[in-house]
Every structure is written in structure tokens, then in C-alpha cells.
């Protein structure tokens with residue numbers, strides 16, 4: 001890609017991910033959607049190829065690349081034909097792992113990040129609870145100190161990778177202190193007695209990714225699995241959200257770009273009233289708007305990623321990128337279905353799936369309303 005943000009190395013890496021996606025993911029997209037899960041061996045394959053954790057330190061099994069290597073990866077994996085799988089992979093690389101990388105001890109990183117980036121273990125992020133979604137600071141799952149252990153009790157809902165995860169970066173209330181002050185993050189191993197997976201939830205879209213309810217019934221977790229200090233959990237979660245939201249932005253405009261490419265092709269091929277529908281101005285203008293919105297989302301995301309990569313303040317730009325990219329992704333997918341007419345409503349056409357998949361983008365990882373609340377606060381309101 002010709003852009004000030006990417007070097008020749010990035011472009012070579014992009015090609016290798018693109019080739020892999022074409023050969024080893026796209027052909028199975030349908031099957032995984034149908035099964036409502038992906039096979040865990042594919043994570044191992046990606047780990048072997050060095051695709052998991054591309055921007056993390058090599059010492060912990062990462063690729064040692066810069067932050068734009070992550071952006072390249074998120075963009076290309078999101079073109080795999082099933083955004084659910086892309087989401088599951090991004091949970092592994094950019095959603096459940098940043099807090100371990102930033103707050104974990106060396107021992108924790110060696111023990112937990114290495115197998116995750118090798119694809120030997122699957123990881124999830126467990127924050128959302130039945131009664132607390134946007135309001136993260138109110139979560140109720142408790143971790144009560146008992147000697148050298150914590151006793152974990154509670155439940156989580158909507159957890160991506162939930163049925164297959166070996167590890168969970170888990171948000172818990174350790175107290176003392178109410179609200180955000182009492183929150184901590186622990187690394188939870190799902191072999192712990194008392195842990196169980198409830199229902200695998202049926203979803204509108206993102207079907208190749210498993211989403212589950214999780215239960216913790218007096219699970220004994222070694223105190224050494226605490227990430228950072230007690231009471232730091234909220235800030236660790238929020239720091240992790242920056243990666244999650246940038247990855248979410250990249251996934252959204254990339255998914256939308258697939259819908260645009262399919263729509264452009266269709267608009268050239270579909271003949272009505274004796275001419276390709278792309279020659280009707282209403283259709284060509286729709287396509288122009290789709291392309292412009294995608295480009296704007298991409299450039300805003302790159303700018304936020306550039307600020308982040310330079311260690312500059314980027315909270316406002318990250319949240320702007322997330323809200324803008326996810327909102328336009330929905331609009332683009334909607335227009336794509338319209339351009340395809342009745343065929344766009346049929347499951348055998350990919351735009352139908354993209355339309356359902358991107359519907360999650362402005363709900364998951366923080367809703368658009370919450371993104372706007374954060375931006376407003378950063379604007380001094």
C-alpha cells in the first residue's frame with residue numbers, strides 16, 4: 001500500500017497475511033459460519049507463521065514489529081470472509097493480551113503470552129456481566145483474598161472465544177473501594193475447578209466466533225495471577241481498550257471495504273434497463289460515498305495509530321476512529337445490500353453476512369454512545 005505510514009517491510013508482511021487469508025481462511029469461512037465456531041488448530045497454524053502478536057516483544061513470543069504491523073494484520077485478517085473469525089483472532093492478539101503485556105510481570109508474560117502468541121492457548125477477555133456492560137466500573141464478580149489465593153465468584157456474558165478459551169483476562173472486584181477503585185484484573189486458567197461455560201450464544205452475525213456465558217463458582221486462583229496491583233484493574237482495562245478500539249476500527253473499515261469491492265464489481269455486471277446499474281447516478285454516488293467514508297475512517301485510524309506508536313496522547317483520536325469507522329461500516333454495508341437488491345438479502349452473497357457482522361461493531365468494545373461520551377469529556381464537557 002502506498003502510504004506515508006507503511007514501509008516496504010509492512011507491504012511484504014501485508015502480502016504474506018493476504019496470501020494466507022486467501023488460501024487458508026477464505027475457503028473455510030462458510031464452514032465455520034455454519035458450525036458457529038472456528039477450529040482451534042488454525043490459531044496454532046497462525047502462531048507457527050508468526051501472525052499472532054506481531055507488535056509484541058520477541059522475548060514474549062511476539063514479532064517485535066511496530067504498531068503499524070498490527071494495523072496491517074488487523075486490516076488483512078478482516079478480509080477473510082467472516083468477520084467473526086477476525087474478531088476472535090483480534091481478541092487473541094489485541095484485546096485480551098495488551099493488559100498482560102503492559103501490567104504483567106516478566107514471569108506472567110513468559111508463562112501466558114508465549115503460548116498465546118504461539119497459538120497453543122486461546123485467550124478471552126472477560127469484562128461484561130449480565131447486569132453491567134457499558135458501566136464497567138460496576139462489575140460484581142468478586143475475587144476475595146484468602147491467604148495466597150483469590151476466591152473468584154460471579155459470572156460473565158457475551159465473552160468472545162468463551163467456549164474454547166484456556167485463559168481469561170478477567171475483570172474482578174477485589175475491593176476495598178467502590179466503583180472503579182475496587183477493580184482488578186487477574187489471569188484466569190479455565191481448568192480451575194468451579195469454572196464452567198454456560199450457553200454458547202446464538203447471534204445475528206459474527207457467527208464463526210463463539211460467544212459464551214461463563215460461571216465462576218468459588219474458583220481458587222493463585223494471588224500471583226493478579227495483573228499489576230489491586231485496584232489498578234479499571235485503568236488496565238481502559239488502557240487495553242485503546243488497542244481494542246483501534247483494532248475494532250481497522251476491522252470495521254476493512255470489512256466495509258470488502259463490501260465496497262463486491263458492490264463495485266456487481267454494479268459493473270448487473271444490467272437493468274439495458275445498462276450496468278453502476279451507470280445510474282444514484283448507484284455511482286452511493287459507491288462514491290462508500291469509498292470516501294472508508295478512506296476517511298482509514299486515515300483517522302492511521303492518525304490515531306501514529307500518535308499511539310509515537311507514545312503521544314491519542315485517547316480522543318482513538319475513540320473518534322472507533323466511533324467513525326464502526327458507524328460508516330454499518331452505512332456502507334447497508335448501501336451494499338441495497339446495490340445488490342434482492343440478491344443482497346440472500347445468504348449466499350457475502351454482503352448479507354457483512355451487513356449482519358458489522359452490526360456488532362458499534363456495540364462491542366464500547367457502544368457509539370459511550371465513545372461519544374468519552375470524546376465529549378475529552379473536549380472538556
Ligand SMILES: Cc1cc2nc3c(=O)[nH]c(=O)nc-3n(C[C@H](O)[C@H](O)[C@H](O)COP(=O)(O)OP(=O)(O)OC[C@H]3O[C@@H](n4cnc5c(N)ncnc54)[C@H](O)[C@@H]3O)c2cc1C
Nearest residue numbers: 125126127128132133134158159160363364365366367369
Ligand atoms: C458478539 C459480542 C461479543 C462480545 N465480546 C465481548 C468480550 O469478548 N468480552 C467482554 O467483556 N464483552 C464482550 N461483549 C460485550 C460488549 O462489550 C457489550 O455488549 C457492550 O459493551 C455494551 O454493553 P451492554 O450490552 O450491556 O449494553 P448496555 O450497557 O446495557 O447499553 C444499552 C444501551 O444503552 C446505552 N447506554 C448505556 N450507558 C449509556 C450512557 N452512559 N450514555 C448513553 N448511552 C448509554 C448503550 O449505548 C446502548 O445503546 C461482546 C458483545 C457481543 C454482542
